[in-house]
Amino acid sequence: MKNIYSDIITSWYLQNRRDLPWRNTSNPYHIWISEVILQQTRVNQGMDYYLRFVERFPTVKVLAEADEDEVLKYWQGLGYYSRARNLYKAAKKIMSDYSGRFPDKYEDILSLNGIGEYTAAAVASFAYNQPYATVDGNVYRVLSRLFAIETPIDTGTAKKEFMQLAQELLSPENPALHNQAMMEFGALYCVPVSPACSNCVLKGLCKAYDMDMVSLLPKKSQKTKVTNRYFNYLYIDFEGSTYLQKRLKNDIWHNLYEFPLIESDELLPVDRLFDNECFKELFQGVENIQIKNVSKPVKHVLSHRNIYAQFISISISNESEGLKHFIKTPINSIDKYAVSRLIESFLERNEPIK
Incomplete structure (x- = not known):
């Protein structure tokens, strides 16, 4: 059968x-x-x-x-x-x-x-x-509806149950x-929202359709907790070059490149930026720091995280010791480095610092 x-x-x-x-x-x-x-x-x-x-x-x-x-x-x-x-x-x-x-x-x-x-x-x-x-998400959905399985698909029990059924x-x-x-x-066809069940080749065999449960399946047991993070990126111009660093921590975007970053509890307004310890350490010894532009805040959605970011365009008169720990690269050569979509989008929207 x-x-x-x-x-x-x-x-x-x-x-x-x-x-x-x-x-x-x-x-x-x-x-x-x-x-x-x-x-x-x-x-x-x-x-x-x-x-x-x-x-x-x-x-x-x-x-x-x-x-x-x-x-x-x-x-x-x-x-x-x-x-x-x-x-x-x-x-x-x-x-x-x-x-x-x-x-x-x-x-x-x-x-x-x-x-x-x-x-x-x-x-x-x-x-x-x-x-x-x-057994991917599509197969979970098809099987849960065909057989009216209410076991939450994000559980270990469901994994065994669906795998056994799929194998049979x-x-x-x-x-x-x-x-x-x-x-x-x-x-x-058996899509998450509003599938065309009345024309489905399996409607005569689908238990969820027969029981009017299609919109209720598949079920999940819990919602993923989403955290917010706030990134202040420093897009620095010194004589036509800027600075990058490689993300080496066990975190999002591991091994990708980014501008110097100050992560904070909220996006920092410019008047608080100069009092930030990371900012002061980074630019210690720089004689002239000019804030050229602060981008509009951007929300970047990842699984389990919302990243709220702003890009602060800065021009400096001389190079500090703190910046020598970063990768100095011509601004027009940034595209040689693998960066996150967040930074790529910023670069697509913006001209070099003037």
């Missing part, structure tokens, strides 16, 4: 699937790159990134031999930069532990940096047609096609 679900969804998929480049290959490396990009990124946004990334790093070997800063630069704008760092580490591991050949065993794929059960299953099934069910539904003859169909059905 359960195979009827697979038959119906795969039939729907074959008529409605999108033509995506990673679906036209069995290359495990390319499939892996696409899956990592799409973990937190919509397809229409991720497409160009995928194409640029595999053009520059077409093989595991090329990726492993690249400089991490360049890898992060190609990832710039996608966010969740730990994905790029893990890709880089995993590529090096494939070179050292698997002689440069992408592993074909699920357990070995799972052992790579940044790869969880979903990504391992995706690569194993799409590249090698192995019988591992892929998996077509042993063609797991790759089945997995693609399930994910595509959730992405295009």
